[in-house]
Amino acid sequence: MDGLLLGQVEAVELDLAANPYPDLVRAHAYWLAKRQDRLAPRRRDLDPVDLVEVLPRIMLVNVEREPLDFRYRLSGTGIGEMHGSDLTGTRPRDLRPPAYGRLIDSHYRAAVARRTPLLHLIVLDTTDRAHAYVRLLLPISEDGVEVTMLMSIDGKDQNKLPLRRFFETLTSRR
Template identity: 45%
Template sequence: MGATSAGAAQVEAGKPEAAKPGQPGAIRLDGHFGRGRRAAAPQLDAMQLRLDDPDLDADLKFALDYWFRKRAGRLAPSRADIDPVEIAPLLPRVMLVDVSLDPVDFRFRLAGTGLFKIHGAELTNKRALDLEPPAYGALIHRLYCDALSGRAPMAHRLLIECETRRSAFLRIILPLSEDGATINRLLTVESYADAAQDLRDCFEEARLSASRS
């Protein structure tokens, strides 16, 4: 179970056409899950998508195109380059992540209100490894490590399966750099299409299942 890493060469090759946020899209539930009876323990997985994948919906294409424009030929934009007014429709599903090194760690400086609705908890000031269920925190930490080492945007379809339900959502990780040489923050945007309530129920069941383990 795992997501593949993308090289920086994919960034230019996968640069999308400009898009406008807020356009809905379906999220497919295919992945690495086994067929047949669902396991009692929650399963989580992430499938990396090409940056030009047609499944990347309008919100994530908009975020990626915005990142490219603000990058202006550098390694990555800085935090100061990101104007919340210019990405206002995305803000409820935006997370700003501080990167620490030695050891590598990730802490949420800002988490939108839409994330609270999905996870049922305030995420600001928490670490990626604090996310519930623990398997989800470990997965997100690993994806952030991949983005840090790849020094380039990464898009994923994340899948979560519990005993009674399964759901999925799309996510993009966009690196930020203050000095043009070191990735010191990550900006993420999530997209749930019309599956937000089902996804919230799935996370709640996963958390309860993990707490009983």
């Protein structure tokens, strides 16, 4: 895959109620407060000023219909640094390696279908070491019926340098 000795790309869904990541617990609590009694908050309910702690690690993902697809509307600076480029305007299936893009796309599809927040531990396994990070997906709904956008937040506590090197290696092989 892409000339990199990649073993597997996999994820484990974590129990949101047992979330041990304080920054993601706070982001989820903020989302719950803004949601109120609706399916999910609207985009205009979320104020970037309230999310300063996680802002560099946020992606806003537009949900496109017929056929269902996703496009990054906004990619935080921390995400861009990790991947070696700004992902705004791209789709999860554009991510490399392709197995990683398919995994992320499947998580987005699950969040839209289940209409609920999801927490995943994502593992990118190479022949010499595994790289992992945690990501929270939060639905956004403009109409209160369908998920129209997703807010993705990477956890603060991740091994940034090895992950950055992993994605840099993939970027240099394009």
